[in-house]
């Protein structure tokens with residue numbers, strides 16, 4: 030399994046040091062939450078900010094685009110050094126086209142659904158994607174409580190992957206701590222995103238280690 034600390038909960042005044050610390054502590058991905066104030070009721074940062082961090086770390090840049098019509102920003106995200114670009118099913122009229130756009134830029138393509146969207150909405154893109162992200166909170170803010178009903182989606186995605194020999198990783202995002210993270214792993218998750226749980230602890234290595242079974 031992999032751990033993806035979410036930069037949203039890091040100290041923005043010392044970002045480079047925060048990122049180096051979680052890299053040394055054994056993180057696998059750096060989860061990068063881009064918010065536009067329209068698709069979600071919050072604004073975070075964009076490609077100019079994480080692009081500046083790219084030369085400072087070898088962590089996989091796992092970009093979660095919470096922006097309306099993400100096709101407008103996929104190219105800038107790729108150019109800023111993203112490795113995985115994940116777009117919301119709910120944010121575009123053309124999810125299949127956006128996935129193709131990401132792949133044509135040579136990046137791994139992910140799709141993400143809100144707690145209110147069923148796995149069935151993803152039928153047509155599951156054969157194409159490298160990652161499926163299940164929101165386990167409503168997107169927009171760190172530090173929210175895990176929504177238990179999302180666990181059944183993880184199991185569904187795992188069963189579909191086995192049945193059809195799909196290749197996507199299953200990632201979960203929101204309210205993940207040692208307890209809820211374990212539930213996600215038991216249900217079949219491959220990647221745990223955790224923001225406040227990791228960055229609110231002074232010992233980030235202990236926090237990351239506590240998420241591993």
Ligand SMILES: O=C(CO)[C@H](O)[C@H](O)COP(=O)(O)O
Nearest residue numbers: 168169171172203204224225
């Ligand atoms: O996408 C997100 C919010 O929309 C974040 O990745 C997520 O909320 C991480 O924060 P926390 O682990 O504190 O819940």
Ligand SMILES: [Fe+2]
Nearest residue numbers: 060062093202
């Ligand atoms: Fe996220």
